[in-house]
Amino acid sequence: xxxxxxxxxAVVGNPENRRVALFTRAVREAGxxxxxxxxxxxxxxxxxxxxxxxxxxxxxSPGENAEVDKxxxxxxxxxxxxxxxxxxxxxxAAVGTLRGGMRLDDPGELxxxxxxxxxxxxxxxxxxxxxxxxxxxxxxxxxxxxxxxxLMARHGMPRxxxxxxxxxxxxxVVAVETAGGGRLRATTSVExxxxxxxxxxxxxxxxxxxxxxxxxxxxxxxDGLHVERWWPKASLGGGxxxxxxxxxxxxxxxxxxxxxxxxxxxxLHLGGRRGDLAAAVAAAGPYWAEALAVCxxxxxxxxxxxxxxxxxxxxxGWRRFAVAEVNAFGDLxxxxxxxxxxxxxxxxxxxxxxxxxxxxxxxxLHHHTxxxxxxxxx
Numbered sequence: 001x002x003x004x005x006x007x008x009x010a011v012v013g014n015p016e017n018r019r020v021a022l023f024t025r026a027v028r029e030a031g032x033x034x035x036x037x038x039x040x041x042x043x044x045x046x047x048x049x050x051x052x053x054x055x056x057x058x059x060x061s062p063g064e065n066a067e068v069d070k071x072x073x074x075x076x077x078x079x080x081x082x083x084x085x086x087x088x089x090x091x092x093a094a095v096g097t098l099r100g101g102m103r104l105d106d107p108g109e110l111x112x113x114x115x116x117x118x119x120x121x122x123x124x125x126x127x128x129x130x131x132x133x134x135x136x137x138x139x140x141x142x143x144x145x146x147x148x149x150x151l152m153a154r155h156g157m158p159r160x161x162x163x164x165x166x167x168x169x170x171x172x173v174v175a176v177e178t179a180g181g182g183r184l185r186a187t188t189s190v191e192x193x194x195x196x197x198x199x200x201x202x203x204x205x206x207x208x209x210x211x212x213x214x215x216x217x218x219x220x221x222x223d224g225l226h227v228e229r230w231w232p233k234a235s236l237g238g239g240x241x242x243x244x245x246x247x248x249x250x251x252x253x254x255x256x257x258x259x260x261x262x263x264x265x266x267x268l269h270l271g272g273r274r275g276d277l278a279a280a281v282a283a284a285g286p287y288w289a290e291a292l293a294v295c296x297x298x299x300x301x302x303x304x305x306x307x308x309x310x311x312x313x314x315x316x317g318w319r320r321f322a323v324a325e326v327n328a329f330g331d332l333x334x335x336x337x338x339x340x341x342x343x344x345x346x347x348x349x350x351x352x353x354x355x356x357x358x359x360x361x362x363x364x365l366h367h368h369t370x371x372x373x374x375x376x377x378x
Contacts, residue, residue, distance in 0.1 A: 009035035009354075010051055010101060012043060013060030014068060019332055020060055026350035040068045043094055051101025056357055058306075059098075059105040061329040062091065063168075081190055081198035084166035084223040088114055102361055104353075105328065106304025113302065113328040116165050116226040128298045129322045131313070132157070132229040138165070142225040145214035152178065157229045161264070162217060165224035168327070171200050172220050175230065175264035176213065186213040187264050190220075204263045231322050234314040236260055236275050236283065243324070244280065244312040246292065247331050247349050248299035250356040253292040254344035255336050284318040291321050292339075298323045306360055307331050307353050 009027050013020040015037050027035050038049045040062040051057050062068050070076040072090045073083035091114065095107045112118045121137035123130050134140055134151045142148060142162075152160055158179070164172040175187040186207040191199050198219055207213050217225070236242040240260040247255040258275030259266035266272040281288050295310040302308060309330015313322045331349040338344025344352035 008033055008052075008055055009058065010038060010055045011035045011058045011060055012038045012040060012049065012098065014041075014062065014065040015039050017060070017064055018334075019329075022332075022334060022348070023058065023060065023350045023353075026348065026354050029351065030354045032354070040065065040094070041071075043097065044068065044071045044090075048094075048097030048099060050099045053100060053102075055101040056361065057098070057101035057103050057105075058353075059095065059103075059110075059328075061332075062094075063329075077199075079199040079201075081164070081167075081172045081200055081220070082223060084164045084172070088166040103304075104306040104357065104360075106302070109302040109305050110328055113305070113308070113326055114166055115224075116163055116167075116325065117224070119326055120226065120228075122301050123298055123323055123326070126297065126301050128301065129294060129320070130228075131161075131231045131322055131324065133227060135225070135227045138224075142221060142227060144218040144221045147221075148176070148217055148225070148227060151227055152176075155229075157227075159230035161228045161230060162220070163226045163228070164220055165226050170265045170267045172198070172223075173265065174213070174216060174220070177230070182210070184208060184210045184213060186216070188216065189265065190216060192216060192219065204265055228324075230264075231313045231324070232316050234283070234316050234318050236279055240273075241266065242275055242280065242314065244291070244314070245330060245333070246295040246310045246312050247307065247333065247352075248295055248310060249307045249344065249349070249352045250360040251296060251299060251303075252342060252344075252356075253295045253299075254338045254342040254347075254352045255331075255333055255349050256292075256339060257333055257336060280314075280318075284314065287319050287321075294321045294323060298326050302326065304364075306357060307349070 024034055043049050066076055072087045074086050075083055092111045095110055112122055117135050117138035120130055120133050124136055134155050159177045162174040172190055177185045189201050189204050191201045233241040240262050242258055242260045243266050245257050246253050258277050258280045259272045260275040261272040284291055295312055298310050299308050309327040311324040313324050333349050338347050
């Protein structure tokens, strides 16, 4: 099978979103025609979209649009936590309605990336270091707090992260710590209203009542939960816990940002702060190369996806690392330029993808032609 080389870009996204605007700017600054924008609203409303054989097709996040979120999640309130399983089913179905073009986001890989249980299993089987998880692969049902407690006891995990299987941006995450005498502390950004509904908050709060923690986990459970051992993260600067978001483009770690926080959640919208990357590199010393290599090994599990954002957990001492998550839409790091030696120096995450895409496409075309098998995703 042969294909023409890509000659133009198309983006499936929310046209008003800054992600689409930033990517469009990167394409135009590369001297190329502006990409054709196909809205998620039209994809969902029209039952799909078709692309020309020479169109290079990038999928972007369907988030931050009330109309789209209502169709995917089944509710219009963007702060609501519930509906993750419905969102997942409808989003993956929508991706399956896209036809033609040269795709940079493999549908099957997207389905794995948006299920933390399946993603964990793929990484673990590939030998990528990940926190221990009794729910890896999704074979262990977590119906509520009693199941979480039983898994913690059985696997000797006094501290765990309980995550919605299809969540993002720490939505619905509960960090649970237990100690002797029945003591418990749960840290989360979720608030339960008087009518029992769950809402995301920009304020991280701590719960010390097991009854309250149990009610929270029980309310989250119907959408599917993933449980991981709490990884003891390294600290940086003033002693706050640190982790990293590392963007990998076409198999190469190109951009990195450090996030620090006094709470278990380092997400910037939850009070986390950008840390000093140079300090992190210095703290890791000769192990920094291994940190980037771990991220590249994680990305290699998804060869049909041009770009992923890897959440990397450095252990105390900065000598060991584990992958917490791999994000399909983890490239929103405005203004951040590439790492030294990455090949993306002076380029932001979007410009790096525009630059890398032609060679990436040609490599995949050659691979598919050589093996005499074409896939629907490419």
